[in-house]
Amino acid sequence: MTPPEERIVRIEVNGRPTSALVEPRTLLCDYIRNHVGLTGTNVGCEHGVCGACTVRIDGDIARSCITFAAQVDGGKVETVESIAPSTDELHxxxxxxxxxxxxxxxxxxxxxxxxxxxxxxxxxxxxxxxxxxxxxxxxxxxxxxxxxxxxxxxxxxxxxxxxx
Amino acid sequence: MTESGGFPYPGGGRFVGARVKRAEDPRLLTGEARYAADIQLPGMLAVAFVRATEAHARIESIDVTEALSLPGAVAVLTAADLDVAPVPLPFEFDGLAAPPQPALARNKVRFLGEPVAVVVAENRYQAEDIADRVRVRYDRLGVVVSPEAARAADAPLLFEDLGTNVLFERTESAGDVEGAFAEAAHVFRKTFHTNRFVACPMEGRGVVAHYEPRADHLKVWSSTQTPFLLRTTLAAVLPYPEHRLQVIVPEVGGGFGAKMSTYPEEVAVAAASLKLGRPLSWIEDRRENLLAANHAKEQQITLELALDTEGQILALRAEHVGDAGAYNFNSTSCLIEPFIGARNLPGVLRLRNYEWTVVSVATNRSPVGAFRAVGSTPGSTTRDAFLDEIARQLGIDVVKFFRKNMIRADEMPYHQATGQVYDSGDYIGSLDQAVELVDYAGFRRRQEEARSEGRYLGIGFSPFVEATGWGSEIAKSQGLPFSSHDNASVSVDPSGMVTVATSMASQGQGHETSFAQVAADVLGVDVATVRVTQGDTDVSPYGMGTFASRSAIIGGGSVLLAAEEVRKKVLAIAAKTLEASAEDLEIADGRVAVKGAPQRGLSYPEVAAIAHWDLGVRSDDDGHRLAATRFYDPPATFSNGCFVALVEVDPELGTVKLEKIVGVEDCGRVINPMIVEGQSHGAVAQAVGGALLEHMVYDENGGLITSTFMDYLLPTALDVPPIEIAHMETLAPHTAGGFKGMGEGGLMSAPGAIVCAVVDALSPFGAVLEELPLGPEQVARMAGSLATEGGHS
CATH class of the missing domain: 1.10.150.120 ([2Fe-2S]-binding domain)
Structure with missing residues (x-):
């Protein structure tokens, strides 16, 4: 089996530019968790039903477990880590x-x-x-x-x- | 409810009984919390399991050649590569044939989804690709997917050596059952079959194992409820020296019993790390969770009741047949549904004559294990539905029927026919409070009016008694005699701050908050100065962990006892320093002072500094070190309460709209009412799922139809109605602090309340309970809107 061709994906996550070389099949949740290192987005069912992995993509809520990272290339994503205004304060x-x-x-x-x-x-x-x-x-x-x-x-x- | 000052520590009582905000929440609300899937170690590899694609088959061969040629492949390990012993029974159990589940299937698979091989790869995507290319050749065997089929004379055998699929069968009795039936004015008999449903925590299982060969240290992170039992079990089966094995419980996303037992996957991942000397991570996906984490709740229960002319219960016979699934996969898992179910079915009833038969049968389905209100959900649901149906036939109001047959407060302590001794509580008082909260008389009027408009309202009651805080005594009285070992340590550091270390493990119950409240009140300090650590076997003292409503009683009790020891030491140090008698001192707000002379006192930091550094006060025999570890194995105590469901049913569409669910709970002294209510709310939501939505459906080949959340339906915010919980507070007379356990009553009792409410709503149609759960099809059939036909498997 030939490994799928990797490509560079650029996504603004919580206001910060991020990029990584990923396989096309890389899920957005895995991009956020493994490549950006933000593990607050939890994955509960991996088939788009439970909603645990919900993030915002360009402002709209979406399931990051049934979205490919490549689909969001050039877009903006917000995760739970973006909600609190500072380390000392909750929203x-x-x-x-x-x-x-x-x-x-x-x-x-x-x-x-x-x-x-x-x-x-x-x-x-x-x-x-x-x-x-x-x-x-x-x-x-x-x-x-x-x-x-x-x-x-x-x-x-x-x-x-x-x-x- | 306990008001402040109600806790028996002078100067304390500020926190126990109060709605203290949870110490856990800030990290959980911000994404900072670290669950098993969030653990990253340098050089860590991903694990995926090759799982059986047949429900019953001989393994002819396993070909890994192609799999190992794929990118990222590190290893594929089968039973031949991982030589580990099966998980042993924790205690001898007479008459139990207990074929344990191996870590990986050897020679044969017995249920769809059984682990066959461990795949290790650079990342999880690759690991799953590789698992797909492991070629396992199976020779199919006959499949049995129900106890009836498994008990047939010519049934295929799961374990040929046993010569039968029946793993356990025993009849016990108390009183003169036959005599009572002979005298009865009425005898009723009915068989019920309850649905198979599962705990389904939102986080699946997860294991990270890291063996460092030169340090000779095996670290295992697992989303387990029982870190010490996992350590002891792993040490025995791998085998590996227990003192070099560390189990760490990261943040855990719910358990509800399903993370209590040691699973084959936990053993396999640890064994693979030992073999490879690399850190490995296995994060279960949802399909695996629904296929291979323990199933629960299914029983076939036949009840036979003898009544006198006045509707007084004379005797009861019960037969509980449990579908064990393919293995007694660990401990006594094949028994817990029918065995505990039969023991606890009498519940709140005053019962002198009881005969109960327990049968556990192996089938080619996922193994059964613990899930909140183990065994009791089916027992309680069928008992309630049975009594409800009988009351209706006799023309007696069901609340009057219950009241007539329930144990009265003046009969406490009550010796139940099953051998349990109920310690305290006002069971009829709980029922009466529930009746008042729902305005029962008003509801019946409303029901009449609605019926005249063609609308069908219903109400159902389920009073319950709940065996809690499983220590040695209650386990023995339940017929499952395991002994308990739970401990807590409390220490004050040189700066005067308090650390509590407990053998419990939390899956969201808020232990860090509740245990801190107990310690703070006993020590007379602010709750913010107490930190609770748990779930690391290198840090905490040994113990059984969190299951069976143990944590408040045994965790809270051991914290209380250890804190009392430390309190004595604090007083002794202060007395010596202040040149006063310890009896003349009081502690309040983090300060020890002479009664009536608050200026003559010391703060906790001052006492702590003296205890650690002052050579004049510090004693050489360690007597003044501000730390204590205490063991606690509590006497039996039983919580009680009553749940009531109010529903509206559409007899044509078969839909059930839950109007509300009301619960009365008496769990002794309440540590944190907010947390207690939250536990009840969650149990009720699971009851809604179990009564109306959730059901594991198999086809005749042992294929699981409900392996996604599209088919296995969990209740959403639209399915769960408003829930009201009222507290009663009968202090446990014999436990430390008067605590009783709680959290299971809602799932024991609310399913019965919901079922009875639906039947009540449809009573104009002569409806009776036929099958569970009550989905639209079943409800329409009960109402006569659909022709009756064969039920589902």
Missing amino acids: PIQRAFEAEHGLQCGFCTPGFLITTQALLERNPDPSETEIREFLSGNICRCTGYVGIVNAVKRAARDLRDRGT
Whole structure:
């Protein structure tokens, strides 16, 4: 078998230019984890269902386990590592998950945080139904979603208060 | 709920009972946490497994020639290359034929997905390519995919030497069952078959093994719940000297029992690293997880109940047939479903006469093992559905029926027919509180009104009692006599900060927070000055680890006892320095002072500095070193509670809308109510999956149909309803701190509540439970909207 031809991929990850010589079949999640060295993006199912690996590609939420790195060549990606404003400080969404016990084992959490961030940018005051629908592509096995839904409500409130 | 000051340490009581934010969260929220897949070591290679593509076959040959020619190939190892012993039984068990699972299949494969060879390559992509090119020639054998088929006279045998597929069969009884049945006014009998569903943590299994030959040190990182048991097991089967073996548990993305046992893959990866002298990483993918991590929950249960004219239970007979899967893959895994199921089925019922039969049968399916509320989910679900159906037939309200037959608070401690001694609790009180929380009478009115509009609402109740904190005593009373060894160390360093090291391991339960709360209150310091370490066998004292709701009782209890020792030492040092009697001192807010004279005192940093450096105070016999390690093997204690489900069912579409689930939980003294509620919420979500969605489906060739999340359905935020949890707090009379375990009740009890609620909603159609889970097809069939036909496998 001839090894597939490698190519250079350039992606801006969390505002920083990155590049690597990769096989065409390299998944975006593996590019982020292995080539960029950001391991906050967790891979839960590798077939696009569980949502743990959710990142933003040019602002849109996407599953990095069913996206090839080469598809994002020249694009911008944001991961969970981009959310906190600094090492000492959490983002209001992260603080809300902490306060409402919106996480237990933490494995699905990066995907939920990224998805919540996208929801609240689009809809700053979502109803409970809108929250549950928007998050229904992310699976959590620990929390029963109680703390997560409450955290999104709290984060929405905090971000609105901060905006005024 | 415990309010501050409720914890019995003068000056303490600030943290136990409080919603302390979790110490774990900042790293988990920012991507800083390191799971097994995040571990990178210089020169590390990737492992992929060649897995059986047949459910039952002889291995004729394994050809690795082409595989080894592929880019990145380092090695392909089969059973012939890795000579390791199978995982032994931890204790003798009378009558158990326990064929263990080898690390890699030898001569024969017995289920689809069984590991056959270890592929080692430069990276995982290459490892998977190589695994695809390992040519295994199989000679197919007959396949059995159900206990019924496996027990047939001419059934193919998984283990020819045994001469049977039945691994265990035993009948036990208490009281006069036959006499009670002879006197009964009513006798009911029914057989139930519960669905096979799995723990499915969001992180699969993961193992990194690194053998350094010159240091003679084997390090194994594993996403296990039981680091010390893994170390001891690996040392025995590899074999390798245990004192040179270090197991480290990185961040773990959920376990729920499925990461408790030592798996063949853990042994194989460690053995391969020993052989190659290189660091190896195996990160399970989801298909492997669904195929080969332990399955759970499936039992066939036949119940026979004798009642008097008043609806009082006289006697019960139960037969539990468990599908063990292809191996008793480790410990007593083939037993735990039916054996624990039968022992715990009576639960809250006052039962004098009970006869129970346990059968475990090997089949060509994935091995069965632990999953939250082990054995009890099927037992509890079928018991509830059975009692619900009987109450309806007798025209008795099911809550009245339960109340009449439940153990009363004034009967505590209660000796159950199965030999367990329930220590404390107000079981009927929990039921009554649940009845009040859901406004039962109001619901029945609402149900009537809805029916007149053609809408079908239903309610289901499931009171439960939960054996928790498996130490030696409770294990013995459950008929599985393993002895426990759990320890915690508490130490104060020279700067006055506190370190707790425990033999428990966390998969998201927040041990670092809960144990710090206990230590902080006993020592009278701020919780922020306590750091909890766990999951490294080089750092912590020995212990069994986290399973069976053990951590709060045994982990919390051992931390409490060790902290008490250190507290005594702190008081002794301060007394000597302050020239006061220890009895005249009090500790509060990190300061030891003479009662009534707060200016005469010392801070923790001052006490710690004196203890370490002051030659006048420090004693030569180490008596004043501010550290202690304490062992704890607690007496049996049982939590209790009740779950209630409220549903609306569409009889034509067969859809079930969960309105809400309400739970009452009594787990003794609550350390952190936020964490306790979170555990209940999660258990309830798994109950929703088990009752309505999740089912491992096999075809007749032993092929697993549900090997992706497109087919094996986990509940999402749209499936799980709002959940309300109320606490009762009956302190455990005999355990340190009054703690009882918790976290399993929701999965023991809520599935039964949901099932009974669906049946209740469809009662105008004469519906009864026929098969699980209650997917749309099953529900429509129950409502008579679909013709009845054969069930699925």
